[in-house]
Amino acid sequence: xxxxxxxxxxxxxxxxxxxxxxxxxxxxxxxxxxxxxxxxxxxxxxxxxxxxxxxxxxxxxxxxxxxxxxxxxxxxxxxxxxxxxxxxxxxxxxxxxxxxxx
Amino acid sequence: xxxxxxxxxxxxxxxxxxxxxxxxxxxxxxxxxxxxxxxxxxxxxxxxxxxxxxxxxxxxxxxxxxxxxxxxxxxxxxxxxxxxxxxxxxxxxxxxxxxxxxxxxxxxxxxxxxxxxxxxxxxxxxxxxxxxxxxxxxxxxxxxxxxxxxxxxxxxxxxxxxxxxxxxxxxxxxxxxxxxxxxxxxxxxxxxxxxxxxxxxxxxxxxxxxxxxxxxxxxxxxxxxxxxxxxxxxxxxxxxxxxxxxxxxxxxxxxxxxxxxxxxxxxxxxxxxxxxxxxxxxxxxxxxxxxxxxxxxxxxxxxxxxxxxxxxxxxxxxxxxxxxxx
Numbered sequence: 001x002x003x004x005x006x007x008x009x010x011x012x013x014x015x016x017x018x019x020x021x022x023x024x025x026x027x028x029x030x031x032x033x034x035x036x037x038x039x040x041x042x043x044x045x046x047x048x049x050x051x052x053x054x055x056x057x058x059x060x061x062x063x064x065x066x067x068x069x070x071x072x073x074x075x076x077x078x079x080x081x082x083x084x085x086x087x088x089x090x091x092x093x094x095x096x097x098x099x100x101x102x
Numbered sequence: 103x104x105x106x107x108x109x110x111x112x113x114x115x116x117x118x119x120x121x122x123x124x125x126x127x128x129x130x131x132x133x134x135x136x137x138x139x140x141x142x143x144x145x146x147x148x149x150x151x152x153x154x155x156x157x158x159x160x161x162x163x164x165x166x167x168x169x170x171x172x173x174x175x176x177x178x179x180x181x182x183x184x185x186x187x188x189x190x191x192x193x194x195x196x197x198x199x200x201x202x203x204x205x206x207x208x209x210x211x212x213x214x215x216x217x218x219x220x221x222x223x224x225x226x227x228x229x230x231x232x233x234x235x236x237x238x239x240x241x242x243x244x245x246x247x248x249x250x251x252x253x254x255x256x257x258x259x260x261x262x263x264x265x266x267x268x269x270x271x272x273x274x275x276x277x278x279x280x281x282x283x284x285x286x287x288x289x290x291x292x293x294x295x296x297x298x299x300x301x302x303x304x305x306x307x308x309x310x311x312x313x314x315x316x317x318x319x320x321x322x323x324x325x326x327x328x329x330x331x332x333x334x335x336x337x338x339x340x341x342x343x344x345x346x347x348x349x350x351x352x353x354x355x356x357x358x359x360x361x362x363x364x365x366x367x368x369x370x371x372x373x374x375x376x377x378x379x380x381x382x383x384x385x386x387x388x389x390x391x392x393x394x395x396x397x398x399x400x401x402x403x404x405x406x407x408x409x410x411x412x413x414x415x416x417x418x419x420x421x422x423x424x425x426x427x428x
Contacts, residue, residue: 042241042383042402045362047343053380056249057239057406059269063251065106067221067413069114071121074225076143078120082173086212088202089171090117090195091147091180095164095391096314098121100224101272 066098073099107188113195116202117170118216123224128165146175153177170198172205186261220413223273228412230275234377235410236306239269241382241402265393270310274302279374279409283367284332284342294328294344302326303348307357307405309385312393315355322352328361340367344379355394357403359383377409 045053072078075091082089096102104110127147129135138144150171151159160167160182168191169180179198184191206213222228223235240249251267259266276298284292303326304318328346346361363379385403388394 042359042404044360045380045382047362047364050362050364050378050380053382053404054378054406054408056241057269057380057404058237058408059271060250062106062253063267063269066104069105069111069119069221070219071119071221072219073121073222073228074143075120075122075127075147076141078118079143079146079173082118085118085214085216086173086206087214087216088117088173088178088198089169090114090119091169091171092119092121093124093127093169094121094166095123095125097123097224099221100123101270101308101310101314 071099073097104186104188104191107192109192110188110195113192113199115216115218116199119219121221124164124166130162130164150175150177154180158182168194170195170202172202172209173211174209176205178202178205218415220415222412223410227273227275230277232276232279232374233410234274234276234302234306234407236272236274237269237406238272238309238311239404240311241404243401265312265397268312270313272306272308272310273410274306279377280372282330282342282344282365282377283372283374284330286332286369291329291331294330294346296326299326299328299346299348302328302407303350306407307348307350307359307381309355309357309389309392309394309403311403313391315389315392318350319352322350323348324351325349330365335369338368338370339375340369341365342367342374348381348383355385355387355389357383357385359403359405363407374409377407379407381405381407 043049043053071092072081075093078089078091092098094102122143125134126138127143128151129138147165147169150169151161151165153175154177158181159165163182165182167180167182168184170178171180172178178201179194181194184194205211223233227233242249249267256263256267281295281298284290300320300323303323304320308315308317326346326348328344331343331345333341333343342365344361344363344365348357348359348361350357359381360383361379361381363377365374365378366376367374382404383402384400386399386401388398
């Protein structure tokens with residue numbers, strides 16, 4: 001193989017390598033834009049922000065609307081009450097008590 | 103979504119409304135099933151379920167759902183894993199009440215007015231003297247993230263979209279709140295009994311935001327401290343400031359959090375009138391039913407822990423109002 005051929009091959013290799021690096025850089029930037037954002041660090045609670053975070057974590061009135069229904073917390077006493085009143089029962093049941101951790 | 107609907111709320115007042123735990127009413131495993139076999143609530147619920155139309159009663163399997171039941175267990179309406187759509191639940195309630203009108207005449211039920219009640223707490227804590235109510239919620243992972251239900255966006259959301267606004271709660275009952283009050287004769291800043299701090303960490307600092315997770319084993323509590331600092335007394339009440347840290351790690355999941363809180367104490371009656379604490383930190387991992395397998399973190403999480411008292415009874419002139427709990 002002549003020297004000129006070797007030089008052409010070397011240049012071709014360098015060009016290929018450069019194109020590869022550019023492509024990888026573009027891919028990396030694209031992934032950085034499209035990838036899910038990393039979670040922020042948890043805030044430090046203190047006297048200034050504590051009440052704001054308390055309100056944030058606690059459910060709002062809308063989120064607690066289920067409590068406006070007025071739920072007894074055990075079926076059998078409710079059945080006895082219904083029998084005494086002669087009224088039907090609406091039972092809401094979940095794994096984990098609905099008024100607790102579900 | 104369902105319970106905030108005005109029509110659902112209106113119709114529910116025609117019923118004796120009750121919430122109870124499905125797995126305790128009708129367990130899915132043999133051991134627990136034998137244990138409750140003779141319990142009246144299980145027998146009542148089972149008998150009702152066996153009267154339901156095929157497809158509405160899920161057996162074997164989960165019995166979670168909404169059920170409308172006559173006083174003697176008669177079928178009116180209901181479905182396991184009932185939908186979260188107000189229109190569907192409204193339709194079921196209306197059908198139930200139509201059937202009720204026929205049933206009550208047939209059987210001569212008195213159909214007396216149902217007293218208004220206030221929602222309570224789960225029965226294992228409801229009557230205890232000092233109860234902590236704990237809420238959990240994901241904290242924002244990026245600027246502007248709300249982590250709350252948005253009616254404009256979420257009213258017709260799909261089932262799994264709940265992770266956008268998920269929150270959950272937990273409860274812990276203490277014999278009294280004095281362990282959270284500094285000794286008047288002690289230094290201004292004192293440690294809260296480490297056994298209580300560990301108990302709080304183990305039992306309620308649990309990532310249950312998206313669903314149930316187990317309590318922490320003792321060995322998972324790597325660090326749990328809380329101090330309480332007396333503040334000035336104003337109008338007979340003393341303020342208390344709480345600061346602390348926890349680190350929990352059982353190999354499958356972890357939580358590291360800082361705690362800050364404030365309390366209000368009335369020395370005369372020795373009552374911790376108000377107790378409010380937040381724990382803000384980072385969680386990793388997944389556990390049992392908390393639906394974190396595709397979201398193992400690390401990610402920020404928050405807890406709010408407050409003293410709970412039964413809600414006041416609604417003030418309605420002439421209302422027959424009671425608090426109903428076991």
